[in-house]
Amino acid sequence: MSNLASTLSEEQLQILKDAALDFALSHGLVVRLPPASKDSAVSTVADGVTNAPISLFPTLFPTKAFNDAVRIQPLFNQLVHDISQDDAFLKEIMESLSTVDDFVKRLYDLFNEVKKEGIAQPASLGVHRSDYIIHLNPGQDLSEAKIKQVELNTISVSFGSLSSLTGDLH
Numbered sequence: 001m002s003n004l005a006s007t008l009s010e011e012q013l014q015i016l017k018d019a020a021l022d023f024a025l026s027h028g029l030v031v032r033l034p035p036a037s038k039d040s041a042v043s044t045v046a047d048g049v050t051n052a053p054i055s056l057f058p059t060l061f062p063t064k065a066f067n068d069a070v071r072i073q074p075l076f077n078q079l080v081h082d083i084s085q086d087d088a089f090l091k092e093i094m095e096s097l098s099t100v101d102d103f104v105k106r107l108y109d110l111f112n113e114v115k116k117e118g119i120a121q122p123a124s125l126g127v128h129r130s131d132y133i134i135h136l137n138p139g140q141d142l143s144e145a146k147i148k149q150v151e152l153n154t155i156s157v158s159f160g161s162l163s164s165l166t167g168d169l170h
């Protein structure tokens with residue numbers, strides 16, 4: 001819980017939560033649930049639509065750690081691109097993964113189909129999203145925070161368009 005949250009009463013937090021949800025729903029900070037979720041216990045405002053995941057308070061992210069993430073991202077982008085061009089490596093990894101994961105199998109089948117037909121366009125575009133957490137050792141100041149990469153996504157880059165709305169909410 002943020003420092004601000006700890007100064008608020010439960011009633012104030014509930015009022016803030018309700019106001020945040022109202023903002024989300026009235027400003028398009030929403031997501032459509034997958035069909036399987038529509039019959040679940042998730043509260044929705046319309047058929048299969050609910051607020052996007054939000055926080056009541058912005059999370060502090062130290063400038064140095066942010067700059068570290070910006071500086072390292074081109075290296076991750078190049079690594080992902082280089083891997084995407086290494087057919088032998090992809091074959092070695094993807095053939096075994098394809099036997100246990102249907103999604104990976106469909107991607108690998110598509111990759112093989114495109115390779116078989118031949119690449120029609122030499123240009124490519126990678127849209128990547130890296131997720132980081134802040135790591136602090138006990139007693140460290142926030143300015144000493146280090147980034148730790150949690151995930152690098154080359155497919156799931158959703159919610160990017162919702163980031164500015166979350167900033168508006170805060």
